[in-house]
Amino acid sequence: MYHVERPVFNEGYIDSELLHRKKRTPKPFQRRIAEHLRCSSEKAKSVVFGFLPILTWLPSYPLKQYLFGDIVSGISTGVMQLPQGLAYAMLAAVPPVFGLYSSFYPVLLYTFFGTSKHISIGTFAVISLMIGGVAVREAPDSMFAVNGTNASQVVDFEARDARRVEVVVALTTLVGIIQFVLGLLRFGFLAIYLTEPLVRGFTTAAAVHVSVSQIKYLLGVHTARFNGPLSVVYSLDAVFRNIASTNVVTLIIGLVCTVFLYFIKDLNERFKKKLPIPIPGEIIVIVSTGISYGMVMSENYGVEVVGNIPTGLLPPKIPDFSVFPNLFPDAFAIAVVGFSIAISLAKTFALKHGYSVDGNQELIALGLCNFVSSFFHTFAVTASMSRSLVQESTGGHTEIAGLLASLLVLLVVVAIGFVFQPLPTTVLAAIIMVNLLGMFRQMKDIPALWRTSKIELAIWLVSFFASVLLGLDYGLVVAMGFAILTVIYRTQCPKNALLGQIPDTGLYFDVDEYEEAEECSGIKIFQSNTSIYFANSDLYVSALKAKLGVTREVVAGAKKQKDHVYTNGQMTENHAESESEDDFFLQRLTPIHTIVLDFTPVNFIDSVGAKTIKSVIKEFATVDVKVVLAGCSRTLLSDLRTLKFFCEPVTPDLIFPTIHDAVLHCKHSRDVPVCPDVQ
Numbered sequence: 001m002y003h004v005e006r007p008v009f010n011e012g013y014i015d016s017e018l019l020h021r022k023k024r025t026p027k028p029f030q031r032r033i034a035e036h037l038r039c040s041s042e043k044a045k046s047v048v049f050g051f052l053p054i055l056t057w058l059p060s061y062p063l064k065q066y067l068f069g070d071i072v073s074g075i076s077t078g079v080m081q082l083p084q085g086l087a088y089a090m091l092a093a094v095p096p097v098f099g100l101y102s103s104f105y106p107v108l109l110y111t112f113f114g115t116s117k118h119i120s121i122g123t124f125a126v127i128s129l130m131i132g133g134v135a136v137r138e139a140p141d142s143m144f145a146v147n148g149t150n151a152s153q154v155v156d157f158e159a160r161d162a163r164r165v166e167v168v169v170a171l172t173t174l175v176g177i178i179q180f181v182l183g184l185l186r187f188g189f190l191a192i193y194l195t196e197p198l199v200r201g202f203t204t205a206a207a208v209h210v211s212v213s214q215i216k217y218l219l220g221v222h223t224a225r226f227n228g229p230l231s232v233v234y235s236l237d238a239v240f241r242n243i244a245s246t247n248v249v250t251l252i253i254g255l256v257c258t259v260f261l262y263f264i265k266d267l268n269e270r271f272k273k274k275l276p277i278p279i280p281g282e283i284i285v286i287v288s289t290g291i292s293y294g295m296v297m298s299e300n301y302g303v304e305v306v307g308n309i310p311t312g313l314l315p316p317k318i319p320d321f322s323v324f325p326n327l328f329p330d331a332f333a334i335a336v337v338g339f340s341i342a343i344s345l346a347k348t349f350a351l352k353h354g355y356s357v358d359g360n361q362e363l364i365a366l367g368l369c370n371f372v373s374s375f376f377h378t379f380a381v382t383a384s385m386s387r388s389l390v391q392e393s394t395g396g397h398t399e400i401a402g403l404l405a406s407l408l409v410l411l412v413v414v415a416i417g418f419v420f421q422p423l424p425t426t427v428l429a430a431i432i433m434v435n436l437l438g439m440f441r442q443m444k445d446i447p448a449l450w451r452t453s454k455i456e457l458a459i460w461l462v463s464f465f466a467s468v469l470l471g472l473d474y475g476l477v478v479a480m481g482f483a484i485l486t487v488i489y490r491t492q493c494p495k496n497a498l499l500g501q502i503p504d505t506g507l508y509f510d511v512d513e514y515e516e517a518e519e520c521s522g523i524k525i526f527q528s529n530t531s532i533y534f535a536n537s538d539l540y541v542s543a544l545k546a547k548l549g550v551t552r553e554v555v556a557g558a559k560k561q562k563d564h565v566y567t568n569g570q571m572t573e574n575h576a577e578s579e580s581e582d583d584f585f586l587q588r589l590t591p592i593h594t595i596v597l598d599f600t601p602v603n604f605i606d607s608v609g610a611k612t613i614k615s616v617i618k619e620f621a622t623v624d625v626k627v628v629l630a631g632c633s634r635t636l637l638s639d640l641r642t643l644k645f646f647c648e649p650v651t652p653d654l655i656f657p658t659i660h661d662a663v664l665h666c667k668h669s670r671d672v673p674v675c676p677d678v679q
Contacts (some may be wrong), residue, residue: 011655069395074404083282087428090126093135105373107406113365116346118388126206174331176371188359201463209441219430220247254426338382494530506660527598532609600631
């Protein structure tokens, strides 16, 4: 049984008699600074361990339990990382070997600075495509025409690729700086503004961009690379215009590899519980390297191949800082999107395996991975969904799996990179397109969101279509802007209700929804599930009057107050027309003597909202209808005091801690000040 016997409280009594604030002596500013800067061994240890998470788990690493699983996982992930690194370099508009560099340095660094035990850092289709768009924009083919004209003649591909690498490396440096600084400033919460429907719609649109960009490689046709608004349309148009020049051998190789990879992925998915490790489909199709080499496909059939892959690592080089001003907007977008993808995957695996990840440290780790690696000719990276799933499903327990995967890539770069030179680019296109299937499956979100949340469905669709039609950069901006507008829309269109009491309880629910809810005689209890501020304060008042059946202002002006005197809706002078709108309105209010505004859902109120509520109280007071507030939080009350809300005729005696307090007071003590003795 729930039984509490107490007086009816109002805020005036609570604040003066019931509650007493703790006495706190504020610390001087100099002392607070000194305490913040004071260093101790525990604080230094905490900082070091927070910056280098590897120190927290490596000393206690259980070799017998974890090592074998990490080795199998590292090899499996590394085997996937090799072909994906080569393939995603094409998306980034740089030579394939730079994809291998990007699959080594950042992965190695993440082992020391990352907090997730299961995500696979490295090249990723969405980020690579965004990078490629910037590279093509800053170093288009037209800049490297041999004769210096815009005619489609010979292009100096070596000079073009060298310039694109410089642009991409500078972009990666800037991405790393932005992520690192945001991490130091504790901006790990930034990802929450990229809501899940927005990210999934955006990545699905990116999959469309990536697929369209790979059609020309699958067909073996040569077209320009387009960027910006309607680039998907222009790319498709260029492919269809040149479709007559399709290389049949290239198309056959690409289709065979696509079907084979799809079949292998389906097998891996169906029998993932029975297979000790996934079948490495990408490595199997790279056997076509040997076929291509043996049949001299490049020369005999005109099949485009990967080409020169230098053996060994390049010496470090300082990025070209002069291009930073042109790249900052793109770098910020890539930094935020890359972090959002990584932290989403990291939190998913952490929740599944029962550990925690630090969003701020993940920002710092990604920033260091991108910044430091950029000096070694890499492009920006993030976590890969497909590789992370493989790393987790093959028994990976710690970041050691990622370390071993990076060492496998290093072995290829240093020793056997040359064997990939005769690999047809159509094979890489097939690898990319099959790996996008997971993103295209996100289309299933549409019917699911239709059933659960129309607003989130709208965010998904706007994110998708804006990103497809306007490009990934502008599309992301539009999607984020629309997501913010939906928040405003929710505050503009809240659910409004009149509440009634459940008999013999102190509970109050919507009278339109529940049969048991009964309105209290002479009392209207209004609830709106929104905060009250400048953007919706007028809507709040309109909703209140609509629920009460009011169609116009209570008091039209000072002159009418002089002409007629109203007392609880009764006209004391009879010379007014009985059918006037004022008279009709007052008759509607006749049985109402109190309005209770339920402020339980109100999180905050600004000066405009406070003035609006005060004017409502004064307005209804002119017709002898009392307005009281109930359910205000202590924070909200503090805000009201700061906004000078409590001044005549509005006093703390009009504020009650619960709806039931307000109703009991209004039933038994109308127009009598509340005191603790009221029963």
